[in-house]
Amino acid sequence: MSEIIPGLEGIVVSETRLSRVDGEAGRLTIGGFPIEELAPRAAYEEVLFLLCHDRLPSQAELAALRSDLRQRRVVPPVAIAAVQEAAERKLHPMDALRMGASLVSLNDSAPRDESRGANLSRGLSLVAAFPTLVATYWRALQGEQAVAPNPELDHAANYLYMLTGEAADAAAVRALETYLNTVIDHGLNASTFAARVIVSTRSDLTSAIVGAIGALKGPLHGGAPGPALDMVFEIQARSLRNTTDIKSEARAWAEQAIGRGDRLMGFGHRVYKVRDPRADVLNRAAADLFKNRDDRAIYEDARTVETEVLAALERAKPGRRIQTNVEFYTALVLHGIGLDTELFSPTFAIGRAGGWMAHVLEQIDEDRLIRPRAAYIGDFDREWVAMEGR
Numbered sequence: 407m408s409e410i411i412p413g414l415e416g417i418v419v420s421e422t423r424l425s426r427v428d429g430e431a432g433r434l435t436i437g438g439f440p441i442e443e444l445a446p447r448a449a450y451e452e453v454l455f456l457l458c459h460d461r462l463p464s465q466a467e468l469a470a471l472r473s474d475l476r477q478r479r480v481v482p483p484v485a486i487a488a489v490q491e492a493a494e495r496k497l498h499p500m501d502a503l504r505m506g507a508s509l510v511s512l513n514d515s516a517p518r519d520e521s522r523g524a525n526l527s528r529g530l531s532l533v534a535a536f537p538t539l540v541a542t543y544w545r546a547l548q549g550e551q552a553v554a555p556n557p558e559l560d561h562a563a564n565y566l567y568m569l570t571g572e573a574a575d576a577a578a579v580r581a582l583e584t585y586l587n588t589v590i591d592h593g594l595n596a597s598t599f600a601a602r603v604i605v606s607t608r609s610d611l612t613s614a615i616v617g618a619i620g621a622l623k624g625p626l627h628g629g630a631p632g633p634a635l636d637m638v639f640e641i642q643a644r645s646l647r648n649t650t651d652i653k654s655e656a657r658a659w660a661e662q663a664i665g666r667g668d669r670l671m672g673f674g675h676r677v678y679k680v681r682d683p684r685a686d687v688l689n690r691a692a693a694d695l696f697k698n699r700d701d702r703a704i705y706e707d708a709r710t711v712e713t714e715v716l717a718a719l720e721r722a723k724p725g726r727r728i729q730t731n732v733e734f735y736t737a738l739v740l741h742g743i744g745l746d747t748e749l750f751s752p753t754f755a756i757g758r759a760g761g762w763m764a765h766v767l768e769q770i771d772e773d774r775l776i777r778p779r780a781a782y783i784g785d786f787d788r789e790w791v792a793m794e795g796r
C-alpha cells in the first residue's frame with residue numbers, strides 16, 4: 407500500500423508560474439516579484455494583469471483592463487436579489503458571495519465557449535462582480551439601499567465606495583490595495599486547490615470559483631482574521647475590567663486558551679515555519695494606516711498581544727515553530743480601513759479571486775484530472791442482511 411500523506415502535506419501536484427511560497431525561508435514570490443516589492447506599490451489591477459499575462463501592463467493596457475472591469479461590475483438583477491435575501495436571512499457573508507457568484511454567469515453571452523478568451527472574460531466578470539456582491543449584501547444587512555458602482559473609481563476604491571456610499575480617503579484605498587495584492591495568490595492553498603480540482607474534471611471556471619469560495623469560508627483558511635481581532639478586543643476589555651496592563655492580560659489569556667486546547671487565530675501555518683512574509687507587509691501597511699490616528703491604541707495593543715501569544719505558544723509547544731500568519735495583520739489593516747469583522751473573509755475572497763482565476767486558466771492548460779487515492783480501512787466481503795434480519 408502507498409504511504410498516506412494526511413492533508414497532502416508537502417505533496418507537489420502541478421507546476422505554476424503564478425506564485426512560490428518558500429516556507430523555510432519565509433519568502434513569497436508573486437509572478438516573479440518579492441511580495442514586499444509588489445504589494446505596497448501596485449494597483450490591484452496591475453497584479454491581476456501580471457497573473458493573467460506574466461508581465462506588468464503598459465499604461466494603455468492598465469487603462470483598458472480597468473475600463474473592462476468597470477463595465478463588468480454590474481451583475482444580473484437575480485444575483486443582487488440573492489445576496490439581499492441572504493442578508494435578510496442573516497446568512498454568512500461567504501454564503502451570500504457563493505450564491506451571488508454562481509449567478510454572475512447569467513451575464514455570459516457565450517456560455518458554451520470554452521476558448522481561453524471566453525474563460526478569461528468569465529474570470530474577469532467574477533473578479534469585477536465580487537465587490538458589488540459583497541457591498542450589496544453588506545448594505546442590505548444594515549438595512550441600507552445598495553449603492554451603484556462608481557465608474558470614476560478603480561477596483562479597490564470602488565469597493566469601499568459601494569460599502570459606504572462615500573469615497574474613501576487615499577490612505578484607506580492604498581492600505582486595501584496593499585492587502586488585496588498581498589493575498590491575491592499563495593501557491594496551492596486549499597481554496598485554489600479546490601478550484602483546480604473542480605476545473606481539472608473539465609468542468610467550468612464559474613463552478614471552480616464558486617467551489618473555492620466554499621473552501622475559503624472555513625476558519626482554518628480564510629475565516630481566521632475576524633476571531634484574531636476579537637481576541638485583541640477581548641484582551642483589551644479584560645485589561646480595562648481588571649485594571650491590569652495588556653501585556654500580563656495577553657499572557658494570561660494565551661496560556662488559558664492554549665491550556666484549553668484552543669487554536670489561536672492568526673498564528674501557525676501549514677507551509678511557513680518562519681514568520682509569514684505577508685504578516686510583515688501588512689504590519690507595515692497597518693503602521694502607516696494608524697500613524698497619527700486617535701485609535702492607534704488598537705495597533706499597539708495588537709503588537710503586544712502578538713508578542714505574548716508567540717511566547718506562550720513557544721512555551722507550550724516548543725519546537726513547533728508556530729509564527730504569526732497573514733490573518734493577524736489582515737485583521738488590523740481591514741479594521742483600520744473601517745471594515746467590520748464580518749467583511750474580513752469576503753474581502754479576502756475579493757483579493758484571492760484574481761489568483762483563483764489565473765490558477766483555473768493554468769489548470770485548463772495543464773488539462774490533467776486531479777484524482778488522488780484513499781486507503782480503504784473498512785471491512786470486506788460483508789453479506790447482505792435483509793431488513794427483517796437486522
Ligand SMILES: CC(C)(COP(=O)(O)OP(=O)(O)OC[C@H]1O[C@@H](n2cnc3c(N)ncnc32)[C@H](O)[C@@H]1OP(=O)(O)O)[C@@H](O)C(=O)NCCC(=O)NCCS
Pocket residue numbers: 625626627628630664668669670671672673674675676677723726728731732733
Ligand atoms: C493554519 C493551521 C491549520 C496549520 O496547521 P497544521 O499545519 O495543520 O499544523 P498542525 O495542526 O499539525 O499543528 C502542529 C501543532 O501546533 C499546534 N498549533 C498550530 N497552530 C496553532 C495555533 N494557531 N494555536 C495553537 N496551537 C497551534 C497544533 O495544536 C499542533 O500541536 P500538537 O503537536 O501539540 O498537537 C494552524 O496553524 C491553525 O489552526 N491556525 C489557526 C488558524 C489560522 O490562523 N488560520 C489562517 C492560516 S493563514
